[in-house]
Amino acid sequence: MMGKNLWRVLLSAGGDARPTRSFGRVLLCILATWSVANFPCGAAEPPVPHLDLKEALRLAWKANPNLQISRLQALIAGEQVVRARSGLLPQINSQTTQTMYDDPLKFKIGVQVPGQPGGVSFAQTNRNFWGNQTTVNQLLFDFWGTPARYQAAIMGQKASLLDTAQTRDNVFLTVAQGYFKTLRAKKMVEVAKQTVFDLKQHLKIAQDQYEFGVVTFNDVLQAKVSLADAEQNLIVAETDYIDTRSAFNKVLMLPVTAPTVLKDEKVVVKPWGLGQATDVALKQRSDLKASVDRIRQQEKTVTETRAQYFPKFSVQGGYFYQVNNATVNDSQWSLIFAMNWNIFSGLDTKAAVSQAKLKVEQLQQQHKDLNEQVQLDVQNAHLKVKETADRIKTTETAVTQGEENLRLNEERYKESVGTATDVIDAETLLTRTRVNYWAAVYDHQMAKSQMLWAVGSITELLPQEQGQTNVP
16 A cells, blocks of 8 residues: 555656656655654563552562572472371382392202212202392381371471461561652652752842842852752762662562652551550461471470380381292292381480480570560560651641741842841751651651561551462
């Protein structure tokens, strides 16, 4: 279609009496349009990621390397359960052999036979033969050693799953704090831009006042210096925002340079008292639960190790086959009841039992310390929530007062009643108040996230269908 239209234009242009230069312009225009339509100018830029807090947590859930490592550890613990359970099941072994002798095995009968002064010998096996032996071994009783090993593996698997849950909670806390740190850094850029804008307005007023001879040139210089300082602060704020956003992208396994846009959100926390929050944490924290399971696992290990003092009872059934021309039967069935007892191991068993018991004591001390740490985490988070809430109330009023103070000083300066220093001081005070206010706002959201983490409820930040998942 494009070729036909081009041909029609060429024909019409060729019949025209206008100069050849007009025809060339038409041809170039058509060719340019055709090339743009058929050869796009390059690939479109990738879309800018727009995330809310739930979406950010979902990305971390799927892609964070620490969570992936922890999940693999839980799978390893699951395979350890299978290995430990195998000791309770029959063990079946089969062996097939091919044997070749230079001279078959023989036995000798001390009977004097004429011509054979050394006695008579008979072959016990063929010179070249093959054989097969299949056995089934079953443990009967080993004084609870193998069952204890199995139970210890189960406890280890439960502890690994709880470790994964705690890793998930830690990652979610990192995501939530990184989310609000990024929003805070972005707000600091906006505050810095507002300061630059206000100082530019003041510089314009100072220049106008100077041109009318109302003020000295010192006011203009003072305004320029303050503006330069504000612009420098803006550069620092923009750099800090990019760095904070890049670190947050890394946690989510997004490209570090991605210009991620975050939605402004608020975290909802129940109005817990300190005592109530502590009780909830002691019941819900995954690391505390995992610590209890580790102690139980080690107690089962003590039982497993102590069983080495006693004998093991087992039964073995087997089938043996061998090609042998010297025997009546080539095959044989067997049933063996056995007792295996390591009576003395050079005090190794005694040391192993003592070592296992000391490990229990060590884990109990770690659990006690962790219990205290959980209570400290809750107290710190509770105080932080209260502190940031009070800071918001104080600075919110201060921002309104600072804006009014700046407005009054600007009006006084325009009326030649106030000084440029008063205006710049008012602007500096307002900027500091705005920074304090927005820092308090986002610190409050981070404190509430920390509170949810401290009581073991940070998964409430997930969508409902994910928050109800029990398996990490």
